[in-house]
Amino acid sequence: MKISLRAGERIYINGAVLRVDRKVSVELVNDVMFLLEGQVMQAPDATTAMRQLYFIVQLMLMNPTDVKDASVLYAQHHAALLVVCENREMIDGLAAIDELVETTRYFEALKRIRALFPVEQAILAGAATVSPFEAA
Incomplete structure (x- = not known):
């Protein structure tokens, strides 16, 4: 796999943090776990349940x-999320994520979690609205 990095950009590979001083292309020739700097979530950004799950799996990937x-x-x-989730897409997604984490496929798990961010956002937006029946 070939990755292009911009000057000053970081990449996290198997627990190591590399920062390049100039534009560079790197070819990863064996199976490694990595995250590009743009894929890394900072702790203050883990503001929802799915973002917190992302942050936890990210920790697993960054320090294997x-x-x-x-x-x-x-x-x-994960268990707490399963207890409160009623949305079928979210439940199925959590099952797929668990399989990926169990097989240490953390990067794929992160991709699956990111794909559920819009679903979670829609659920949260729906929960935040008051139905006309509740307002009365």
Whole structure:
């Protein structure tokens, strides 16, 4: 896999953080776990349940040699989400995410979680609206 990086950009590879000083292309010739800087969520941005799940899985990807604590947190958060979710797309997505995490396919899990952000946003927007029957 060939990746192009801009000057000053970071890439996270198997727990290591690399920052390039000039525009460069890197070819990853074996199976590695990586995240580009633009895919990294900062802790203050983990403002919803799915974004928090993303952040937890991101921790697992960024530090693959020590996933014990993040795995426990993931299991608790995932279980809590399953308890409260009623949306079929969200439930199916959480099942797929769990399979990916169980097989240490963290990058694919992150992609699947990102795909559920709009679903979560729609659910939250719907929950925030007051039905005409409740207003009376």
